[in-house]
Amino acid sequence: MALGLPEAITTLADTRSPRRRAAAKRLRALADPAAGPALLDALRREIRDPRTWETQYQMIMALATCGHQPALPLLRELALKPLDATMIYVAIGDGIVRLGRDHPNDPAPLDWCLSTGNDMLADGALRAVAMLRLTLDEPAIDRILNFVEKRTPYGGLRFWPAAAAAGWNGSRVKAFLTSCASSPREDVADAAKASLEGRYKTYRPL
Numbered sequence: 001m002a003l004g005l006p007e008a009i010t011t012l013a014d015t016r017s018p019r020r021r022a023a024a025k026r027l028r029a030l031a032d033p034a035a036g037p038a039l040l041d042a043l044r045r046e047i048r049d050p051r052t053w054e055t056q057y058q059m060i061m062a063l064a065t066c067g068h069q070p071a072l073p074l075l076r077e078l079a080l081k082p083l084d085a086t087m088i089y090v091a092i093g094d095g096i097v098r099l100g101r102d103h104p105n106d107p108a109p110l111d112w113c114l115s116t117g118n119d120m121l122a123d124g125a126l127r128a129v130a131m132l133r134l135t136l137d138e139p140a141i142d143r144i145l146n147f148v149e150k151r152t153p154y155g156g157l158r159f160w161p162a163a164a165a166a167g168w169n170g171s172r173v174k175a176f177l178t179s180c181a182s183s184p185r186e187d188v189a190d191a192a193k194a195s196l197e198g199r200y201k202t203y204r205p206l
Helices: 005-011 017-030 033-046 050-066 069-079 087-100 108-115 119-131 138-148 159-167 171-181 186-196
Strands: none
Touching (some): 005 017, 005 033, 033 050, 033 069, 050 069, 050 087, 069 087, 087 108, 087 119, 108 119, 119 138, 119 159, 138 159, 159 171, 159 186
């Protein structure tokens, strides 16, 4: 039986990391703003132990889906720290975009993530752009494409822009998607082909 909101919040303080992680995943699914303060307190405790990076990842994602904007300063701080488990940067980038926008299609949080030069952080930020189906303006799109086109096509950094571009316009977008449609990576090619048809696909990331 799935945990309810009060039980999941209480379980964030469990002595076992798998239980705390399960609670965070449940709160991520519930996306209830009421869980935000408890999640932020739990994350502050959790980040002291680098071994529990999977739990930290889920707590960050839960904070993002709960819309808890007071978590933003901590996420920005963590984004600039060296982390052994680099997968956490993906959650941080995702969270910064979800929590840091002043309006729905605000590119500023994404630009901040790109400016760090951290590809994992950028990947998470771009994932949020795709999952939220943001319709960015042409200058913001150009900044994204400038960033990812400098990376190897054999890497995965083009996947989320290719997925997000279903709602974007312009000749450069079409050229990017056409190029991605023949990518050596099947996931990138499939996302690009859907976007060329103006069709968003459904994704369920970790």
